[in-house]
């Protein structure tokens with residue numbers, strides 16, 4: 466298993482391009498199953514999760530033509546097999562996103578039930594209840610979800626009891642081909658949901674209200690092909706901003722949208738950073754200052770993103786003062802703090818809150834990544850720590866960060882991959 470070796474203590478300084486957003490790309494790739502014509506998706510990030518989704522589409526018989534810049538032309542008309550096997554779903558929960566589109570377009574789907582994962586139980590009950598409300602028959606047998614519908618799905622008013630990104634996306638995709646109108650209430654407002662809606666609209670779907678908590682979809686009989694560019698990755702952007710801030714450094718990010726990162730940028734300013742933004746760039750400068758502790762509580766968009774929580778926990782570990790970080794979206798998402806304490810951090814967990822007393826410095830240590838964003842936070846901790854940190858199990862990082870070591874090297878970090 467590959468590891469990352471980091472010699473900390475260098476101030477990051479430089480300029481980076483932000484990749485396409487993983488969490489927008491995955492639902493958009495699933496959405497191509499709705500079209501009888503080829504769809505071309507561009508600006509896909511080079512990531513394991515993207516390869517897993519392509520593998521999943523490929524094993525169903527979907528035609529894929531990939532060019533060297535990872536633009537993909539996807540032709541769902543050649544589909545032969547309507548199933549998503551356990552082997553792929555277990556490595557990537559987002560595989561569940563093929564359920565809605567497959568059912569809406571082909572009337573059937575056989576998708577493995579995603580298991581629990583490191584950051585909590587993560588059920589899919591809201592996805593299934595919504596599809597049932599649209600007329601699908603669903604039974605769960607042998608660890609698989611068997612879904613079918615006679616003819617087309619029927620539009621419905623669906624009130625989701627929890628704000629769920631994946632649930633909103635699955636139902637949004639399914640509703641585009643349903644008969645009549647679907648209203649999704651308490652819908653997720655995440656920018657990635659909006660990006661999916663914009664791609665579906667480019668494919669001929671009739672959608673309004675995306676970006677609000679009520680999305681209205683007027684089903685159409687058929688969608689068509691299009692070419693669509695995936696939005697920039699706001700979490701990747703946020704991660705590099707925090708990394709620069711934690712090291713007292715400076716970074717200028719290109720090809721990103723400051724509007725999607727409002728609450729994160731506000732918190733970075735609270736930590737003492739000077740943040741300037743333009744139409745497609747963000748610059749952060751700490752001017753060598755040590756960050757100030759910032760308390761936060763995660764919440765669905767436009768609240769503070771759970772996917773940025775671990776990185777801010779690392780920032781707080783070396784900040785001046787004490788901060789509380791409360792995780793409300795997922796259970797069990799503060800596990801990285803135990804590894805950080807091994808590096809000399811002072812973090813106490815009380816329920817779903819981490820109380821972090823900032824230390825002047827951390828000490829390098831061998832640490833183990835437990836999930837995607839937790840791994841990023843350990844890399845940030847390694848960048849500020851004295852001596853060498855070796856982060857093990859970095860396959861988690863490769864699921865979500867394109868060329869992380871090259872990008873950090875561009876900023877002057879001493880980081881290298883150790884092949885395992």
Ligand code: UD1
Pocket residue numbers: 487488489491558559585586587588589590591592593627628629630631632657771772794795796
């Ligand atoms: C997506 C993101 C993930 C991010 C999360 C929250 C992708 C591929 N992943 O995950 O990076 O951390 O949004 O912003 O886009 N829930 C239920 N029942 C359901 C569905 C969800 O109870 O049917 C609960 C979950 O257990 C969790 C909460 O709702 O506590 C939010 O989960 P959800 O928004 O669905 O996360 P994902 O879509 O899996």
